[in-house]
Amino acid sequence: MNSVKRNLRAVRLLFVSVLILTAGSVQTLLSGGVEASGLAQEGNKPFIVPFAGDPGPDTWLLIQPYGNTLFAYQFRRSVYYGGQGLHFGIDLAAACGTPILAIGDGVVESVDSWHGAGPHNLMIAHPNGYDSFYGHLLVRPRLRVGQVIEAGQVVALSGDPDLTCNSRPHLHLEIRDSATQAIAYNPLDLIEADWERIALSGSQPVEFVQELGEPHAWLGLFDQPETKFGHPLVNDFSKAWPYDW
Amino acid sequence: MIFRKRGRMIGRFARQAVSGLIISGILGVVSFRTAQGRFEPPEAGSPGILRATLEPRAVIPTPAPSAHPDVQPVGGALAVPKQITNDGCCPYPQWSADSEWVLFVDSIGSDGPGLYGVPAEGGPATFLTGRIGSFSQDLSLVAYPEAGLVYIERWAIGDRWLVPSQGREVYLSHENEWVAWEYGSTSIQNQDLKQRTIWIASIKGEEARELVTVHGGRFLGWINHGQALLVSGRLSPLSPAGVWRIERESGAGRLLFSTDHPRDVLISPKGEWLALTVAFQADHSKNGLWVMRTDGSGITRLPVYGSYRWRAEGELLVIPYDFEAENPYLWQVSVETNQFWELTRPEDDDLVIANNDWQPSPDGRKIVFSSHADRNLWVMSLPDPPE
Ligand SMILES: [Zn+2]
Numbered sequence: 001m002n003s004v005k006r007n008l009r010a011v012r013l014l015f016v017s018v019l020i021l022t023a024g025s026v027q028t029l030l031s032g033g034v035e036a037s038g039l040a041q042e043g044n045k046p047f048i049v050p051f052a053g054d055p056g057p058d059t060w061l062l063i064q065p066y067g068n069t070l071f072a073y074q075f076r077r078s079v080y081y082g083g084q085g086l087h088f089g090i091d092l093a094a095a096c097g098t099p100i101l102a103i104g105d106g107v108v109e110s111v112d113s114w115h116g117a118g119p120h121n122l123m124i125a126h127p128n129g130y131d132s133f134y135g136h137l138l139v140r141p142r143l144r145v146g147q148v149i150e151a152g153q154v155v156a157l158s159g160d161p162d163l164t165c166n167s168r169p170h171l172h173l174e175i176r177d178s179a180t181q182a183i184a185y186n187p188l189d190l191i192e193a194d195w196e197r198i199a200l201s202g203s204q205p206v207e208f209v210q211e212l213g214e215p216h217a218w219l220g221l222f223d224q225p226e227t228k229f230g231h232p233l234v235n236d237f238s239k240a241w242p243y244d245w
Numbered sequence: 246m247i248f249r250k251r252g253r254m255i256g257r258f259a260r261q262a263v264s265g266l267i268i269s270g271i272l273g274v275v276s277f278r279t280a281q282g283r284f285e286p287p288e289a290g291s292p293g294i295l296r297a298t299l300e301p302r303a304v305i306p307t308p309a310p311s312a313h314p315d316v317q318p319v320g321g322a323l324a325v326p327k328q329i330t331n332d333g334c335c336p337y338p339q340w341s342a343d344s345e346w347v348l349f350v351d352s353i354g355s356d357g358p359g360l361y362g363v364p365a366e367g368g369p370a371t372f373l374t375g376r377i378g379s380f381s382q383d384l385s386l387v388a389y390p391e392a393g394l395v396y397i398e399r400w401a402i403g404d405r406w407l408v409p410s411q412g413r414e415v416y417l418s419h420e421n422e423w424v425a426w427e428y429g430s431t432s433i434q435n436q437d438l439k440q441r442t443i444w445i446a447s448i449k450g451e452e453a454r455e456l457v458t459v460h461g462g463r464f465l466g467w468i469n470h471g472q473a474l475l476v477s478g479r480l481s482p483l484s485p486a487g488v489w490r491i492e493r494e495s496g497a498g499r500l501l502f503s504t505d506h507p508r509d510v511l512i513s514p515k516g517e518w519l520a521l522t523v524a525f526q527a528d529h530s531k532n533g534l535w536v537m538r539t540d541g542s543g544i545t546r547l548p549v550y551g552s553y554r555w556r557a558e559g560e561l562l563v564i565p566y567d568f569e570a571e572n573p574y575l576w577q578v579s580v581e582t583n584q585f586w587e588l589t590r591p592e593d594d595d596l597v598i599a600n601n602d603w604q605p606s607p608d609g610r611k612i613v614f615s616s617h618a619d620r621n622l623w624v625m626s627l628p629d630p631p632e
Pocket of ligand 1: 064087089090091171172173
């Protein structure tokens with residue numbers, strides 16, 4: 001009985017997904033991107049945090065937000081060149097093997113695709129026009145493309161890009177537009193959590209880079225530009241602080 | 246005007262309290278779903294990863310900090326922040342050595358980019374210097390790169406000299422006597438394979454010499470009036486990993502604290518104390534916020550985690566990571582006596598820190614923070630615990 005219900009629900013979700021994804025594509029074509037601002041209001045964010053429980057030194061910590069971070073700026077000509085010099089996702093540190101939860105209902109779009117963030121990755125298409133991308137996974141997620149996923153379902157295990165589980169184990173999470181996957185949005189705008197409070201951790205401020213000609217731009221957790229993959233760097237500043245020593 | 250701003254802020258906090266409840270609800274649902282066992286075991290035979298870590302780790306939340314320490318009121322009025330800038334500005338504020346001014350990098354009108362200052366009580370911003378860089382603790386010196394070289398400048402006078410760091414960032418000792426820098430590969434991503442060689446020289450850039458090479462670690466800071474410095478990592482590939490004290494004269498190293506990849510290491514203003522975070526160890530009794538003296542004594546794990554800064558030697562300010570509380574609040578921990586003091590209350594909704602960007606003044610009497618409510622700087626005078 002339960003499985004019949006589930007299957008019906010899955011079919012319904014898939015149907016709704018297809019409808020909305022199609023609508024999303026049209027909207028994207030018309031407007032040049034998914035409009036994030038309407039979804040970014042407090043209490044109205046469509047996604048949930050990809051780990052269970054509150055953050056902390058036993059569970060998970062936000063170690064790099066999205067956008068014009070100092071780290072991305074320093075590696076803007078290498079690691080982040082394809083993402084306009086921005087950190088085009090968020091990094092959440094967690095021990096290897098920590099279960100990762102789907103941030104929303106959706107359908108598996110790809111497993112271990114060419115999108116990088118190795119050793120393993122996962123992309124889920126959501127019916128609201130966004131895809132979520134989970135990188136640096138410990139093992140290949142045992143999911144089929146097209147499989148229906150529910151928000152909060154464990155879909156993968158957190159890993160380490162250096163394969164040691166000691167070097168820098170973390171989840172790299174992106175949210176892209178489903179239609180083209182060519183635009184990445186600030187996950188903090190789309191995931192419901194008190195991110196300023198989550199950032200109150202450790203001894204150092206969250207570091208973004210100041211362009212000295214426009215020194216108030218792109219310095220907040222939520223004040224960050226979209227990433228258009230393959231487009232020119234947006235932070236190749238001639239005068240910036242902190243310095244790129 | 247201030248009243249209107251406060252009104253907006255309070256409205257925002259009410260909304261945040263509601264959204265906090267929603268988040269708790271969502272997280273509750275998440276735990277429930279996880280507990281139902283929807284996890285599918287990963288495929289056997291997947292390439293390359295440690296087999297021992299294939300099982301999902303149980304997520305055990307950090308204990309609620311209020312469960313442990315006996316927090317005492319300071320008595321008298323608690324701290325209330327005061328706005329000191331207008332129109333949104335100024336991330337990463339620093340203090341002048343006399344704690345009278347708050348300094349930040351900005352570009353205002355015809356003065357252009359540079360270091361600006363605002364009195365701690367508020368007032369118009371004053372242009373101080375167009376020279377931007379890493380300032381010494383007393384702010385008399387500034388280090389900056391130029392055409393691939395690094396200079397130190399006495400900016401009030403304008404005389405400057407070269408430091409032979411070949412363009413690497415330099416770190417000045419507290420009394421402006423010594424300088425350190427590190428060479429290391431930026432292309433190796435694996436933190437454990439990365440080697441950094443730490444060099445030191447006199448503040449004038451003379452007598453430069455290699456002091457120590459660390460594996461999987463880095464320079465952390467000067468201590469003990471420039472007589473020693475702290476590094477993380479291993480001193481050889483087979484030595485234990487942790488925080489090491491290296492004597493400047495002899496280069497002798499002593500392990501102060503053993504751990505892989507200490508996070509957020511923070512040295513106290515005079516270099517006598519050290520705070521750091523250990524996270525994600527399978528043995529959860531190792532995780533959390535640790536404090537110790539830089540001579541290696543007094544190692545203590547505090548029964549609280551959060552955002553932390555040194556107010557004075559042995560006096561640590563902590564904003565506990567307490568997601569049950571209505572709002573963030575500030576404690577002071579007297580680490581030697583293990584006393585906890587309540588400087589602000591969770592009912593107060595004005596500790597609206599953006600980007601974890603807050604700094605105690607050198608005299609320990611105030612903090613400045615960047616506000617996520619209005620992007621301005623706010624200063625809060627801190628009450629003193631009883632003697
Ligand atoms: Zn990342």
